[in-house]
Amino acid sequence: xxxxxxxxxxxxxxxxxxxxxxxxxxxxxxxxxxxxxxxxxxxxxxxxxxxxxxxxxxxxxxxxxxxxxxxxxxxxxxxxxxxxxxxxxxxxxxxxxxxxxxxxxxxxxxxxxxxxxxxxxxxxxxxxxxxxxxxxxxxxxxxxxxxxxxxxxxxxxxxxxxxxxxxxxxxxxxxxxxxxxxxxxxxxxxxxxxxxxxxxxxxxxxxxxxxxxxxxxxxxxxxxxxxxxxxxxxxxxxxxxxxxxxxxxxxxxxxxxxxxxxxxxxxxxxxxxxxxxxxxxxxxxxxxxxxxxxxxxxxxxxxxxxxxxxxxxxxxxxxxxxxxxxxxxxxxxxxxxxxxxxxxxxxxxxxxxxxxxxxxxxxxxxxxxxxxxxxxxxxxxxxxxxxxxxxxxxxxxxxxxxxxxxxxxxxxxxxxxxxxxxxxxxxxxxxxxxxxxxxxxxxxxxxxxxxxxxxxxxxxxxxxxxxxxxxxxxxxxxxxxxxxxxxxxxxxxxxxxxxxxxxx
Numbered sequence: 001x002x003x004x005x006x007x008x009x010x011x012x013x014x015x016x017x018x019x020x021x022x023x024x025x026x027x028x029x030x031x032x033x034x035x036x037x038x039x040x041x042x043x044x045x046x047x048x049x050x051x052x053x054x055x056x057x058x059x060x061x062x063x064x065x066x067x068x069x070x071x072x073x074x075x076x077x078x079x080x081x082x083x084x085x086x087x088x089x090x091x092x093x094x095x096x097x098x099x100x101x102x103x104x105x106x107x108x109x110x111x112x113x114x115x116x117x118x119x120x121x122x123x124x125x126x127x128x129x130x131x132x133x134x135x136x137x138x139x140x141x142x143x144x145x146x147x148x149x150x151x152x153x154x155x156x157x158x159x160x161x162x163x164x165x166x167x168x169x170x171x172x173x174x175x176x177x178x179x180x181x182x183x184x185x186x187x188x189x190x191x192x193x194x195x196x197x198x199x200x201x202x203x204x205x206x207x208x209x210x211x212x213x214x215x216x217x218x219x220x221x222x223x224x225x226x227x228x229x230x231x232x233x234x235x236x237x238x239x240x241x242x243x244x245x246x247x248x249x250x251x252x253x254x255x256x257x258x259x260x261x262x263x264x265x266x267x268x269x270x271x272x273x274x275x276x277x278x279x280x281x282x283x284x285x286x287x288x289x290x291x292x293x294x295x296x297x298x299x300x301x302x303x304x305x306x307x308x309x310x311x312x313x314x315x316x317x318x319x320x321x322x323x324x325x326x327x328x329x330x331x332x333x334x335x336x337x338x339x340x341x342x343x344x345x346x347x348x349x350x351x352x353x354x355x356x357x358x359x360x361x362x363x364x365x366x367x368x369x370x371x372x373x374x375x376x377x378x379x380x381x382x383x384x385x386x387x388x389x390x391x392x393x394x395x396x397x398x399x400x401x402x403x404x405x406x407x408x409x410x411x412x413x414x415x416x417x418x419x420x421x422x423x424x425x426x427x428x429x430x431x432x433x434x435x436x437x438x439x440x441x442x443x444x445x446x447x448x449x450x451x452x453x454x455x456x457x458x459x460x461x462x463x464x465x466x467x468x469x470x471x472x473x474x475x476x477x478x479x480x481x482x483x484x485x486x487x488x489x490x491x492x493x494x495x496x497x498x499x500x501x502x503x504x
Contacts, residue, residue: 135479139404145442177337188331194338203354232386237304249298277302379414388428
């Protein structure tokens, strides 16, 4: 018996793919006829298209057109072309056209340079952005970058261009003297402080009383500011927090000095405070019920205050001010380049503390307009919690007083030098960073990328970008939005801000 299938069963056929099983003979015949007709029609159309190709080639327009464009209705001029509208989600659009860039912060504000990705101008004004950009909670700015990348030029040009928008610029600490030419070019004021120089500032000067504050309330406010200043100076020199008895001694000494100064019609001086602290008998008498121990408890405090009068800062802050504060000056800088050159920044920090206290007469005026406060070379201040505390209080009041603070450092890890994890100094430094809605990062070295990414919350793409930034180009983080901006300088600005003159 043969097991081979029948010949009809072995024959391969594709007809079951197009003609279902179970149809009758007439239906199959009709389907075959329709297929034959469709094939014949296709052959006819193909032959007609081939014969007309030569005619179309003869009607092909010229490859070059006149400057006015292609003539005729095919030119798409006069809005004759109409395409149907097409709607898609942004996720689909980014896949279909991935070359999209951030739209920018708008044209309102101070011109900075060019947005590299959007190929558009980049403008920035913290007061204009406040309330318009989600997450933009304060006008403070952090600027970080290694030496020679143009961060100082950015700070100076931004300050200079801000003058045209009605801002005033104050630099309480200019450790290199680089801001003096800028202030002179703007018609501002620059005060040079240092041993043997004629400039003197009295940090205990009282600020003018606002019209809305009573005499008693303003006197209490002046006393509080003076106590905070004296406490910051003492903590900086001693390198530790004050003891309770030392706080009391400073309080009693200030009241005694202010009483004598008011009786003689003059302003109290730091020298008067130091003299009272160095006189235990007078301090005990002024202390009243605490007499007998207050003078002895304030002995270290007396030696700390003596440095401001007879030490390396003698003659700068223990005499009446030789310069009156001019509120209408476009720029005021305190040149401290004669201090801090020996590697010990204590004198520089003490001088900056006194200078910033003297400037408070302008900073505390809510009707003083919009102002920039620039802390150049701020990395030197990170190891002094007393000054960081004063800076933090100014950071917190920036919105109410119309102040924008600009802190310039070299590396993000400079903030970590303020103290160990959990210490007061570290908490203050990290608080300053948290209160900066704008972070501008110029190129960072490879070994600093981890600290920068951890402190700023950078993505892997952003962390890689800041290690390859060119000179004058920085990553701007504005309330969570990111931009790569090339800072552009005018030739006059470039000559005024040149900090590499000695290298040529």
